[in-house]
Amino acid sequence: MEIREYLEPIADIFRNFGTPEPIVHWGHPVMMATVVFVVGSFVGLTGWRRRVVTDEVVALKNGSNHRKMAPLMFLFMALGYTGGVLSLVMQEQQIFEIPHFWTGSVVLALLAANGLISLTKFGGNQVVLRTTHAYLGSMAICIMFVHAVLGLRLGLAI
Numbered sequence: 001m002e003i004r005e006y007l008e009p010i011a012d013i014f015r016n017f018g019t020p021e022p023i024v025h026w027g028h029p030v031m032m033a034t035v036v037f038v039v040g041s042f043v044g045l046t047g048w049r050r051r052v053v054t055d056e057v058v059a060l061k062n063g064s065n066h067r068k069m070a071p072l073m074f075l076f077m078a079l080g081y082t083g084g085v086l087s088l089v090m091q092e093q094q095i096f097e098i099p100h101f102w103t104g105s106v107v108l109a110l111l112a113a114n115g116l117i118s119l120t121k122f123g124g125n126q127v128v129l130r131t132t133h134a135y136l137g138s139m140a141i142c143i144m145f146v147h148a149v150l151g152l153r154l155g156l157a158i
Contacts, residue, residue, distance in 0.1 A: 036145070040141050070114075
């Protein structure tokens with residue numbers, strides 16, 4: 001059984017809401033653009049500032065902000081991912097054939113790995129895990145921007 005067969009009944013529920021087509025088509029991109037560009041940039045900036053600033057008070061404040069917002073960003077990204085997949089089903093698009101789906105999957109996997117690293121308290125504050133966390137997060141943010149470009153191209157194409 002293809003995943004579409006599992007998702008179609010859920011998509012039908014949303015179709016029956018009578019949601020206007022522009023919202024079905026552009027709702028996911030508009031909401032996720034906010035998460036990617038605003039929240040993602042904030043999380044990335046505060047994470048790096050925690051690592052590189054020399055003023056310990058500023059570093060601690062950035063670290064605190066990063067720890068507060070990163071889990072929320074992951075939650076919003078996971079919810080947005082789900083909504084994006086449902087939006088594709090509602091618009092009768094092939095899920096696994098779309099690069100936008102795959103970049104979203106990679107971003108979510110990187111963010112999940114980063115979350116797991118931080119939950120271990122970086123393996124007892126190991127420098128290598130802190131560095132891995134910083135670069136995985138940066139890679140995720142870079143891929144988020146590629147993901148946004150692919151999403152805009154997809155939205156204009158369908």
